[in-house]
Amino acid sequence: MEIVLKPIRQSLLLGLVTLSMTGCQMLGDLYSRPAAAVPAQYGDTGAGELSAEQQLALQQWWTLFNDSQLNQLVDTALAKNNNVQLAVARIEEADAQMREIGANLLPTVTATGSGLRNRVTESGVFPVFGDNPRKTYKVGLNGSYELDLWGKLRRANEAARAQLLATRYAKEAVSWSLSSLVTNHYLMIRSLDAQLLVNSQNLKTAQDSLDLAKRRVEGGVATILDAHQAELVVTTLQTQALELKRLRALSEHQIGLLTNDLGLKIAAGDLMTMPTPPIVPTGLPSALMEARPDVRQAEQDMVSANANIAVARAAFYPSIALSTTYGGESIALNNLLKSPARVWSLGLDINLPIFNGGRLNARVDQATAQQKQMLATYQNTLQTAFTEVSDALVNAQQYREQEQLAEAKEKTTGNILRVAKNRYEAGYTSYLEVLDAQRNHNEATQAVVQSRQNTLTASVDLFKALGGGWKPDSVTAEAQTKK
Numbered sequence: 001m002e003i004v005l006k007p008i009r010q011s012l013l014l015g016l017v018t019l020s021m022t023g024c025q026m027l028g029d030l031y032s033r034p035a036a037a038v039p040a041q042y043g044d045t046g047a048g049e050l051s052a053e054q055q056l057a058l059q060q061w062w063t064l065f066n067d068s069q070l071n072q073l074v075d076t077a078l079a080k081n082n083n084v085q086l087a088v089a090r091i092e093e094a095d096a097q098m099r100e101i102g103a104n105l106l107p108t109v110t111a112t113g114s115g116l117r118n119r120v121t122e123s124g125v126f127p128v129f130g131d132n133p134r135k136t137y138k139v140g141l142n143g144s145y146e147l148d149l150w151g152k153l154r155r156a157n158e159a160a161r162a163q164l165l166a167t168r169y170a171k172e173a174v175s176w177s178l179s180s181l182v183t184n185h186y187l188m189i190r191s192l193d194a195q196l197l198v199n200s201q202n203l204k205t206a207q208d209s210l211d212l213a214k215r216r217v218e219g220g221v222a223t224i225l226d227a228h229q230a231e232l233v234v235t236t237l238q239t240q241a242l243e244l245k246r247l248r249a250l251s252e253h254q255i256g257l258l259t260n261d262l263g264l265k266i267a268a269g270d271l272m273t274m275p276t277p278p279i280v281p282t283g284l285p286s287a288l289m290e291a292r293p294d295v296r297q298a299e300q301d302m303v304s305a306n307a308n309i310a311v312a313r314a315a316f317y318p319s320i321a322l323s324t325t326y327g328g329e330s331i332a333l334n335n336l337l338k339s340p341a342r343v344w345s346l347g348l349d350i351n352l353p354i355f356n357g358g359r360l361n362a363r364v365d366q367a368t369a370q371q372k373q374m375l376a377t378y379q380n381t382l383q384t385a386f387t388e389v390s391d392a393l394v395n396a397q398q399y400r401e402q403e404q405l406a407e408a409k410e411k412t413t414g415n416i417l418r419v420a421k422n423r424y425e426a427g428y429t430s431y432l433e434v435l436d437a438q439r440n441h442n443e444a445t446q447a448v449v450q451s452r453q454n455t456l457t458a459s460v461d462l463f464k465a466l467g468g469g470w471k472p473d474s475v476t477a478e479a480q481t482k483k
Contacts, residue, residue, distance in 0.1 A: 009139060027150045027310045027317070034375065036382050061463040062183050064277040065456070069266065070186050073259055077182045078175050080260040087171035094167040096264055097159040104153045107145040112327070114138045133375045137336050140327020140343065147321065152314035155307045162304035167353060169300060173292035178258060180464040185255045185458055190271035190452035192248040196241060197270075198445045203237040206438065209421070210234055226431035276400070279461045289385040292467030298374070298381040305371035314366040315360045318352040385465065392462035399458045403451040410448045413441040 062074050078084060088101045119133035148154055210230040216222035256264035289295055328341040335341050353360060420437035 021117045027152070027155070027313050029306070029310075030308045033299065034378070036379075049127065050127045059276065061460075062179055065183075065272060065274050067186075067269070069269070070183065073186060073255060073266075074179050074182050076259045076261070079180050080257055081174075081178055082260060083174050084171065084178065087167070087174045090348075091164070091167045091171055094160075098164045101153075101160040102157045102281040104146065105148065105157065108142055109141060109143045112138070112140050112142055113335075130333075135331055135333075136329065137331070137333050138327065138329045138396070139336055140325055140329075143322075146319060149320060150314040150317045152311055152319075155310040155314070159304040159307035159311065160298045162307065166297045166300035167305065168294045173297060174297035176293050176464065176467065180460050181204050182258050183460050185251045185258070187271070187453055187456050187460070188251045188273075189248055189266055190269050190274065191254075191449055192244050192251070193268045194271040194449040194452070195446055196244050196248075199237055199241045199244060202217040202442045202445065203234065203241070206230065206233045206237055209438065212288060212425070221427065222431065229431060229435055234436065235263075237442070270433060271449065271456070274456060277463075279299055287463075289382065289389060289425040289467065292385050292465075295378075295467075296376040302371070302374040302378050305367070305374040306474055309364065309367040309371055312364040314361070315363065316353065318350050321349045321351075323349060347441075385467075388465040389462070392458065392465040395458040396455075396462050399451065399454040403448075403455050406444070406448045406451040410441075413437070413444040417441045 063071055073115075114137070116136045116138075117133055118136075122132060146153065210227065210233070213222060213226040213230040217224055217227050252264060252266055255266065256262045316418070323345075324347070325343070325345040327343055328336045328338075329343050330336045330338070330341040417434075417437040418442075420434045424431055424434045
């Protein structure tokens with residue numbers, strides 16, 4: 001056995017020396033995050049600082065609406081939505097691909113075995129005499145290992161790891177978008193519920209006006225035109241109620257689709273009692289948008305593309321692989337494992353490209369172009385994120401102010417309607433003045449509900465634009481010390 005082991009030891013020693021050189025060279029530039037072509041912070045929002053509890057709560061921002069039904073719908077959607085399941089499956093695929101590519105860094109060992117019975121010629125140029133036909137049995141272990149001298153395998157593994165992270169961030173992006181979709185549709189339903197309630201109140205007022213007009217017509221103090229005009233208001237409000245119910249059913253269907261519960265029914269609720277989440281503090285740094293999953297996904301795509309350039313360049317350098325075989329070969333099965341049947345081989349394979357018609361250069365150019373595309377996509381994603389946050393900040397602030405004005409307008413139109421009714425009943429004015437006042441009040445009450453929905457929806461858009469909220473390191477440390 002010494003005569004066999006000695007060459008093996010020499011080969012192992014040679015392999016160890018060669019392996020010690022593998023970490024000495026790594027082709028390609030290591031990834032470094034490019035500078036973001038956006039301002040350092042968002043515009044002044046005029047908001048005060050938030051408490052640590054509020055900032056941490058923004059990681060599940062939908063809970064700030066204090067609606068248990070909304071919380072349950074979002075949780076259900078995140079668990080059962082088909083797009084989420086699809087994203088999870090893509091993560092599993094990318095993980096398997098990364099493990100497959102990472103396995104190239106390790107030796108490959110395979111076991112082989114064969115049995116052959118064949119007859120050879122006895123009258124040819126080189127006749128064979130003896131046992132004919134003959135049997136041959138083989139068994140052995142084959143090993144191979146590619147030396148990663150230029151970092152090709154390591155950079156390929158880096159690219160695969162980045163793609164795995166990208167799929168994970170893609171899944172977060174799906175969940176991130178899904179939670180805002182469910183919340184917006186839910187707010188729409190709550191808005192329609194509030195509008196139906198306002199419509200019911202306005203309809204009652206319009207019905208009272210119709211009854212009054214009919215009595216005045218019967219008493220001879222008003223014309224039939226007043227009754228017809230009052231009846232038209234009632235019919236208009238009834239038609240509006242039907243349209244609101246139709247829109248509510250459609251929004252309910254959309255939430256059912258998002259939660260994978262097509263028979264979903266949502267109980268009525270009151271939009272006006274839902275609290276308005278706080279807006280972000282003044283001078284929020286724009287670096288927070290790096291927490292957005294779409295930004296993270298774009299960056300990992302860029303990391304992967306950068307590593308693929310090194311993989312393409314490594315093809316210009318020689319590839320070196322060690323191979324070995326150890327086993328037995330015998331014409332008798334019972335002698336297969338005995339010492340005289342031992343066979344072994346050691347090999348070193350070197351592959352150096354000489355001429356390929358520019359194929360390798362083309363691959364490098366392709367990888368470089370893809371890296372440029374990923375860089376442009378990353379910068380575009382950053383700029384889009386910054387614009388979305390800036391727009392959401394403006395909307396959140398302006399809609400709050402509009403809501404206050406809408407509430408003031410509702411009070412004013414209510415006072416005007418009461419005065420107009422009193423003047424009509426006293427005979428000082430025509431019913432046309434009452435109709436005009438009633439129409440303005442109906443529009444004002446609906447505008448209050450719509451303004452409330454706009455305010456809450458703007459909060460949802462802001463949370464979505466920020467990637468779910470903001471959580472400085474100091475806030476995290478403070479929260480941890482309180483536990």
